Amino acid sequence: MLDRPGLRPTPDRVRETLFNWLGQDLGGWRCFDAFAGSGALAFEAASRGAKEVVACETDPALVAQLLASKHKLKADMVWVQRANGLNAMRAQTPASWDLVFLDPPFGSDLLGPSLQAAAVVLKPGGRVYLESGQPWTDAQLQPLGWQCDRHLRAGAVHAHMISRFGDGISG
Numbered sequence: 285m286l287d288r289p290g291l292r293p294t295p296d297r298v299r300e301t302l303f304n305w306l307g308q309d310l311g312g313w314r315c316f317d318a319f320a321g322s323g324a325l326a327f328e329a330a331s332r333g334a335k336e337v338v339a340c341e342t343d344p345a346l347v348a349q350l351l352a353s354k355h356k357l358k359a360d361m362v363w364v365q366r367a368n369g370l371n372a373m374r375a376q377t378p379a380s381w382d383l384v385f386l387d388p389p390f391g392s393d394l395l396g397p398s399l400q401a402a403a404v405v406l407k408p409g410g411r412v413y414l415e416s417g418q419p420w421t422d423a424q425l426q427p428l429g430w431q432c433d434r435h436l437r438a439g440a441v442h443a444h445m446i447s448r449f450g451d452g453i454s455g
Contacts (some may be wrong), residue, residue: 298436298443299328302413305434305445306383310334313382316405318369318398323350323362325385325413330359337362340369362404370394373401380404383413390417390440399428403448414444419440 302325309331317326320339330337339362341347347366354362365372373384384402388394395416402412412430414420419442422431426449434445 288387297416298438298441299324301436302430302443302445303332308332308413309440310383313391314380315383315385316340316373316376316381317385317387318373318402319386319388319394320350320369321346323353323364325387326350326362327353327357327385328386330357330362335361338347338365338372339363340365340367340372342368369438370398370401373398373405376405378404379407382407382410384410385413385415387413395420396428399430401426403429404415408448410447412446414446416442416444418442420444420446 309332310329313334315326315334315337315403317337320326320341323339326337328340339350340368341350344366347364350364354364363448384406386395386398395414406412417440419435419437420432425432425446428450429452430446431449432444432446436443
């Protein structure tokens with residue numbers, strides 16, 4: 285794995301919890317990873333049966349690593365794009381994705397605009413996984429049209445499963 289400033293692969297414990305929240309089988313799902321980094325979330329979704337996974341990354345060395353992993357894993361359903369994830373998400377067809385991963389660099393100002401873009405591309409009943417350095421509360425999410433269905437803190441990482449307001453999951 286490349287050592288890049290700000291690169292924080294989602295910890296194993298958080299990734300395990302995330303996919304327990306989602307269910308183990310993502311058969312037929314379309315997943316969009318706007319800030320792929322190491323690609324851990326994208327490849328995990330692919331390994332659980334996702335039909336299509338788009339992984340966006342701007343760093344050319346990380347893109348090369350993602351492409352090498354795709355080839356090594358024979359993950360033909362993963363599409364690696366050297367692109368700004370926010371701009372790429374804004375270019376997607378509305379209501380076309382089942383799951384959006386949002387894990388931008390901590391301390392960036394990308395979460396608000398990314399949540400707005402995700403609201404457009406997410407299918408009804410779809411979910412967003414949000415990872416940040418601080419918790420996002422319903423009071424912060426509701427003005428953007430979201431609610432927090434699940435939250436986990438693991439060290440400096442706050443993991444959230446969110447959905448459109450009024451479209452939450454139980455449990």
